[in-house]
Every structure is written in structure tokens, then in C-alpha cells.
Amino acid sequence: MDGTVLIADDDRTIRTVLTQALTRAGCRVHATGSLGQLLKWVEEGRGDLVITDVMMPDGNGIDTIPAIRKLRPDLPVIVISAQNTIVTAIRATEAEAFDYLPKPFDLPDLMTRSGEALARRPKLRRPEAEPAPMVSDPTLPLIGQAPAMQVLFRMVARVLNADLAVIIAGEPGAGKTTVAHSFHDFSDRKGQGVAILTSADPGEEAIRQAGLRARGGTLLIEDPASFEPAAQARLIGFIESWESGSDRAHAPRLISTTGPEPQNDVAQGRLRADLYYRLAGVTLTVPPLRARVDDIPPLARHLLARAAEQGLPQRSLSEGAMALVRAYAFPGNIRELENLMRRLALTAAGAEITASEVEAILAQGAPAFALAGQGRSTAQPVAEPALSRAVIRSPEPGASPLSQSVEMHLQRYFDLHGDQLPPPGLYDRIMQEVERPLLELALDATGGNQLKCADLLGINRNTLRKKLTELNIEVTRRRKLM
Structure with missing residues (x-):
């Protein structure tokens, strides 16, 4: 990799x-901690x-890009x-x-993308016009650092x-x-009308009126598969x-x-x-909450x-409370999470x-709710790597054998990276993520008795001790509760 890189953070x-x-x-x-210094370097041709x-303390990095492009x-420019949120991705x-x-x-x-930017920089063109500043909506619950959400944000943008x-x-x-509304609220159609069409509005007049309200703007169609066949035919005619x-x-x-x-x-x-092919110019998939546990x-x-x-009332979650929320499967996704937060508030x-x-x-709403390590005392935080949550705690009804479930979740992990490979070190990361919950559950089952735990796992005691030390798993001897 060759070139001079300016860093502002x-x-x-x-x-x-x-x-x-x-x-x-x-x-x-x-490298600098000032956007002013960054612009000075750019102006000097560096x-x-x-x-x-x-x-940044002296401004917003995205708002500085038009000035950089002008100079x-x-x-x-790579933004970190x-x-x-989806707003940041759209603005970038x-x-x-x-x-x-x-x-x-x-x-x-980041190094790979930096190399690509340095290699392609002569091919970049100047934009025809500077984009209008976008106001971030603090009420928009499109938050996500999970790879699946970042892929979605980039595609929306x-x-x-x-x-x-x-x-x-x-x-x-x-x-x-929420994603559907973002297409209108952040697009160049936002000054025009928006209308929502549901299966409750199947009549010809309802479709006509929705089209008039959305003239030049956006028509949001909720679950077209739920429309009666006659309504689908009418919608095709209007389209x-x-x-x-x-x-x-x-x-x-x-x-x-x-x-x-x-x-x-x-x-x-x-x-x-x-109708499907008229609606599917591009298809974006919003991942379920269980596929983006770090965003919970x-x-x-x-x-x-x-x-x-x-x-x-203004509330916050204790460490133990957050661990339980993070470990819950949320079959109802964000809607269920919002309901839970309001009830707790x-x-x-x-x-x-x-x-x-x-x-x-959680017990009131879902008596059989699945928590990773549900045998643990609730006073202890639940240590839960992302892959182990997906593989161990979220089996579907009538699930296939464990190896097939693991394969399914690993394939999803690869798919989330699109055409790119996952970061190096994948084998060790996956082994640790499966190994930790297995050791913790085995220790719980044996009441913290390492000799019994080693016997249960089929490994010798020294190997077990070494793994517990490597994974920083604390062992407490206790009576097994029945």
C-alpha cells in the first residue's frame, strides 16, 4: 500500500x-484531532x-466532506x-x-478499504452538486453496528x-x-405526499385516492400478499x-x-x-433481532x-437486567423489545x-422464555458471545440436528459479509464462542465441581483448568439446585 493518509479523530x-x-x-x-487542521492539510495539497x-470537537466530519471535495x-474520504444509525450511512x-x-x-x-481507496482515487469524480444537509431524527430506532444492519444501511443509502x-x-x-418510511423521509421525494395502502383498503377508489395522495411522492404497500386476489389485480392495473x-x-x-x-x-x-416483479426492483432484508444481539x-x-x-418515568437498566434483556430471544423483534421497555418503565x-x-x-409474557444459561443466578451477568447465542439459544420448532443448525448459522454469518470474507481468525473465534457456553453450562450442571465437569466433558482436569483460565471463566463451588 502506498500513499499519504490524513487521519482526523x-x-x-x-x-x-x-x-x-x-x-x-x-x-x-x-493524524490530528481537529477538522480545522485536516482541512489545512487538504488545502496544502497533502x-x-x-x-x-x-x-469532532470543532465540527462534523461528514459536513466537512463537501469542503474537501471542493478543494x-x-x-x-472514508468515514468512521x-x-x-441509518442516518449516518445515508449522509455519508x-x-x-x-x-x-x-x-x-x-x-x-479498514485496511482493505483504505488500500482500495488509494488504488482507485484517480477514478473518482467530483459530484455535480453538494448534498443538502440532513437532520438526524433522534426518534428513529434504526440503530445498528451489527454487520447485517450495516449492510442494510449501505443498501438503503x-x-x-x-x-x-x-x-x-x-x-x-x-x-x-420504519425502514420503509425512511425511504420517503430522507429521499428527494420527502417534500411530496406519502400514502399507506393495506389489505383493509382493497377497493378501486381507495387505491386511486392513495395514488393521488402519493403523487410525486411515495406509496407504502404493507404486505401485498395479504391482499385479496381481486385487490392485487386492481393494484397491478393502477401501477x-x-x-x-x-x-x-x-x-x-x-x-x-x-x-x-x-x-x-x-x-x-x-x-x-x-405484482411481485413490479414491486421487487430491489429487495432489502431487515435482520431479526436475534441476528444482531449486540444492538440490543x-x-x-x-x-x-x-x-x-x-x-x-426515566429509567435505566442495571448490569444484571441488561444481561437478561440481551440474552432473551425476542421472537417479536424490536416491537417486543419496545413493549418490554415500556412495561419496565x-x-x-x-x-x-x-x-x-x-x-x-419476561416470565409473565413468555413462560418458556429461553435464556442462555438460565440455570445461573440472575444476580450474575450472562456472558454470551454472539454466535453462541444464535446457535444455542434460538432453536426453531422442529429444528434439524445440531450440526445442521450450526451450519445454518455459520452460513448466515458468511452471508452477512456479502462478497467479502469475514475477518481472519474465524476458526478460533467460533471455537471460543461455542466453547465458553458449553463449559459454563457444564460447570452449572456439576455445581462447579471441576472433576465432575471434566468427566462430563470427556477431557482431563488439567485441560479443563487451562481452558477456564484462557476464557477467564470464574468457578464457584455450589450445591446444584434442583
Whole structure:
């Protein structure tokens, strides 16, 4: 890798890590904690690549990109940000940043993208116009640093203003409707009308009126597979008239929400194929909450804060309470998480929600709720790596043998990276993520007796001790509760 990289980040540790990594890769590096200094370097003609944070003491990194582009049209900019929301991804794309990565980022991934930016920088073109600043909506619950959510954010940003119909697929409660509204609220159609069409509005007049309200704007179609066949036929007729009529320049953009497998709806006759292909210009999938467990804590805090803004008591989650929330499977996805946070805000005895209060409400709502390590005392935080949660705690009814379930979740992990390979070290990471819950559950089952635990696992005691030390698993001898 060859070139000069300009780094702007107010975190000294990040500046040091990036400087060392890029220097080892053969680059020259200038690092600063000031956007003002960054712009001075750019104006002086320094640098072949910029890596900038968003929230800086003297401004916003994304807002600085137009100034950089004006000074140096071919200078690529990579944005890194701890603000892992769809708004950040959209704004970075609209500003024509070369790429966007959420914090905490994977260093090898950032190095790969830096190499690509340095290699392609002569091919970048100057944007025709500077994008209008976008106001972040603090009520928008599209938060996510999980790879699946970042893939979704990037795809939304890429097709936001494209003249394409979009299907947003996913499980109930995953946030499909919120994503659908984002296509209107953040697009260049946001000044025009928006209308929602559901199976409760199947008549010809209802469809006509929805089209008129959405003229030049956006028509949101909720679950078209639930429409009666006659209603689907009527909708096809209106779509054809909008696309071919004299007013086609003001035809509404079609954004539809469906279940996780819209093609299955077609195959099983619930959704007409000719309607599906008119709606599926591009299909985006909103991942279920169980596939983005690391996003549960920030989502929970966000939803508690929003509940407080709506008049409910201000609450926070204790460490033990957050561990239980994070470990819960949430079959109802974000909708269920929001319901849980509102109930806790209403019923908690104090300002800090306790683990026992979380457990009581979860037990009321789902008597057979699955928690990783549910034999543990609720006073202890639940240590749960992401893959072990997906493999161990979320079996579907009638699940296939364990090896097939593991294969399914590993395949999903690979799929989340698209055309890219996962970060190096995959074998050790997966082995540790499966090994930790296995050892913890075995210790629980044997009451902390290491000799019995080693015998149960079929390994010798020294091997067990070594693994417990490597994984920093604390062992407490206790009577097994029946």
C-alpha cells in the first residue's frame, strides 16, 4: 500500500492504532484531532486519502466532506463513526464518501478499504452538486453496528433516490415499516405526499385516492400478499396506469413490506407473480433481532429514553437486567423489545431496573422464555458471545440436528459479509464462542465441581483448568439446585 493518509479523530488511541497499522503497510500518515487542521492539510495539497470521524470537537466530519471535495475533487474520504444509525450511512453516501464504517471497526477491514481507496482515487469524480444537509431524527430506532444492519444501511443509502420499486422483507416487528418510511423521509421525494395502502383498503377508489395522495411522492404497500386476489389485480392495473400514463413523471415510488421470504408467497400463490416483479426492483432484508444481539443494549437504552420523552418515568437498566434483556430471544423483534421497555418503565420500583424485575416480566409474557444459561443466578451477568447465542439459544420448532443448525448459522454469518470474507481468525473465534457456553453450562450442571465437569466433558482436569483460565471463566463451588 502506498500513499499519504490524513487521519482526523478526537480519540488518541484510534489515531495511534491507525497510524501504526498504516505505517506498517507502507503509508505515510498525518493524524490530528481537529477538522480545522485536516482541512489545512487538504488545502496544502497533502494526502491521498482521508479517514475521518464524524463527531469532532470543532465540527462534523461528514459536513466537512463537501469542503474537501471542493478543494480536492479526487481525494477519497472514508468515514468512521460510533453513531451507528441509518442516518449516518445515508449522509455519508449522499456526501459521496468513498466508504463508511461503524465503530468499533475491524482493523483488517479498514485496511482493505483504505488500500482500495488509494488504488482507485484517480477514478473518482467530483459530484455535480453538494448534498443538502440532513437532520438526524433522534426518534428513529434504526440503530445498528451489527454487520447485517450495516449492510442494510449501505443498501438503503445506495438506492434511496433511485427510481426503483423496493421490497423490504423481514419478520414481524423487525422494523420494516420504519425502514420503509425512511425511504420517503430522507429521499428527494420527502417534500411530496406519502400514502399507506393495506389489505383493509382493497377497493378501486381507495387505491386511486392513495395514488393521488402519493403523487410525486411515495406509496407504502404493507404486505401485498395479504391482499385479496381481486385487490392485487386492481393494484397491478393502477401501477401500469401510473407508469405509462401522461402523468408518469409524477408516479409515486412503490415501497412494499413483506414477510421474510416474498418469493415463497409467490410460489404458494399468496402473491401474484406479475405484482411481485413490479414491486421487487430491489429487495432489502431487515435482520431479526436475534441476528444482531449486540444492538440490543443501545436499542434498549434508546427505547427507554424515548418512553421517558413520551411521559413515562426515566429509567435505566442495571448490569444484571441488561444481561437478561440481551440474552432473551425476542421472537417479536424490536416491537417486543419496545413493549418490554415500556412495561419496565411503568412497573419498575426504582430509577434503575433490576434483573429480577426483567425476569418477572419476561416470565409473565413468555413462560418458556429461553435464556442462555438460565440455570445461573440472575444476580450474575450472562456472558454470551454472539454466535453462541444464535446457535444455542434460538432453536426453531422442529429444528434439524445440531450440526445442521450450526451450519445454518455459520452460513448466515458468511452471508452477512456479502462478497467479502469475514475477518481472519474465524476458526478460533467460533471455537471460543461455542466453547465458553458449553463449559459454563457444564460447570452449572456439576455445581462447579471441576472433576465432575471434566468427566462430563470427556477431557482431563488439567485441560479443563487451562481452558477456564484462557476464557477467564470464574468457578464457584455450589450445591446444584434442583
